[in-house]
Amino acid sequence: MSVPGGPRPTLEAVAALAGVSRATVSRVVNGGTGVRTEIREKVRRAVDELGYVPNSAARSLVTRRTGAVAVIIAEPETRVFSDPFFAQQLRGIGRELAAADTQLLLLMVESDRDHERIGRYLAGGHVDGALMFSLHRADPLPAMAGASGLPTVFGGRPDWTDTTGRAGAGPLYVDTDNRDGARQAVRHLLSRGRRRIAVITGPLDQTSAQDRLDGYREALDGPDAPAADERLVADGGFTAEGGEQAMAALLDAVPDLDAVFACSDLMATGALRTLRARGRRVPQDVAVVGYDDLAPAAWADPPLTTVRQDVEGMGRIMARLLLRRLAAPGIPLSPVITPAELVVRESG
Amino acid sequence: MSVPGGPRPTLEAVAALAGVSRATVSRVVNGGTGVRTEIREKVRRAVDELGYVPNSAARSLVTRRTGAVAVIIAEPETRVFSDPFFAQQLRGIGRELAAADTQLLLLMVESDRDHERIGRYLAGGHVDGALMFSLHRADPLPAMAGASGLPTVFGGRPDWTDTTGRAGAGPLYVDTDNRDGARQAVRHLLSRGRRRIAVITGPLDQTSAQDRLDGYREALDGPDAPAADERLVADGGFTAEGGEQAMAALLDAVPDLDAVFACSDLMATGALRTLRARGRRVPQDVAVVGYDDLAPAAWADPPLTTVRQDVEGMGRIMARLLLRRLAAPGIPLSPVITPAELVVRESG
DNA sequence: GGAGGAGATGAGAGCGCTCTCAAATGAAGT
């Protein structure tokens, strides 16, 4: 091994020690095909002896590849780390990338200044591609990625009109059928005889939140359905605290509501807290349905009826799409929509 | 702007467009000192027109700097994302690094295969330095970082004997005074008249867990203290579920225990659940003290008496130490130990 | 008016690697 902190050995040094050319060492280091066994072994020994590690900057300067992809979450750490949704998604992504020996770089975006820094980072060629999720409508990141030509896959349908004007070159994304999931949730509540069904939405500048709200409205639009009532809609911002507050606001506005569809499990747990504090029994007085089917749903008291989406699977698919695009930039790829499935438990 | 996905413009192209040399463009891009205003503006316009972004691989090939540091958490995503400790620490680190315009790369280590991949990544010169935490005793990562000469700061005292043999070149780390914090917690319980004080430890292959256990034992070692009892010690693995199970085991072994010191708030909330399930009142029957003073402590029912450590601050200090080391590799830096402080609430 | 010096600019080497292409080697076929 070389002296720590000392100058790191280069290909040249290995070549000299092994008595071969740079090219041969390069071949051995990168797979070793087409090199005689004897020489290959000699080079391997030299590599070990010097503790040689290829300089990634030099390598990616010529290959134009870095072997890393960025995962960008457009939320502050606080949310990223408190919402199991991200953990689950990231686990799927991580698994898939690790299998392809690709490094995952997690970048969180908090302030506007961060946007700029991250835009620079992406454009600077530090990564081969990007996975972005939790994007809000006005987010400049997709445009930045688009402009720099960085292959990108989105988690959730981006609210983004293609500015390049190229036909058929829409963004690549993975999403669940949010509209259908919401419809299933609300229909379920209707089928159980609930008539005054409130909804706690996510931030409406995210398509997933808007789509779920649309699904809620659609389900309520049938001939035998109760009349729509805007007082039954509240924004819970996809957080537990938001759900808590939204539930309180809903109860204040419509004290006799008999059901609530929370557009995420986290918000549902918040709603549950408020309902308990206000002495409403779940599901007897108020039925509650969540969305996601992550850990909080099963642990909640009572366990939540919710809409399952395969979050880890979505992460895997995102990673797979990106890897496929990187491997073969030419071939066209389509967005993937995974199905949503109602899971009935005790809350409604 | 150039065509997305097309060949990216180089310094050369900008120089040609602006009618100057590569060197001048380089100067403008990197601060612009020593360039006449007129020329500087001309170059800036050319940069904008072409949408030029420096190629980071080429740059770091010559500067030997990447402008990024890795944060390595030796835990699976599941833990990283469910433990607010990491979120808080990461927030401190993120703030400090962003202020220095340094990119944060989060790497999680799950399997042994990951170790190897991450070792390669670190040695490959992708980052200027590393911040590692939650290391377990046998972790090979510190040695890898040491061997490659990568400047590293540890979160928590590493259990690592310096293999280089250089005197005074111990690892740089940031920690709280775990021993003292634990002592304070246990003394507090003693002062409230508790006599059979159990402890729920973290994984004992982490120094923070071992140090807290040592502190617990020290506090119990006084002349007027109750006799030590190994049945009062259980490992909760620093997770809520672990705390739940450890508490159950402790109650089974010593049904008349009257206090428990959980070495993290998360484990304390788990213990609280078990105590409630077993019908013990907190603090009347069993007093509970946690450690960390993170969000779960204040939210718990009843709110937790706990030992505060400034987690975000520790993150900041870690980042600051690393940045200082990077800026001036020569000057010696010392580990930092931050104080622990008892916060008395209602649980004990 | 010319020497001296400060400041601005350009030429060119070189960072460590990959990859093309040509040369060398050796096996096989005629």
Next chain:
DNA sequence: ACTTCATTTGAGAGCGCTCTCATCTCCTCC
């Protein structure tokens, strides 16, 4: 023995950038 062809190896260009050093310009001062 000679050609043919596959296989292995090496020479060298070049990726895009920074940085040193030499050159050039333009003041300032005697």
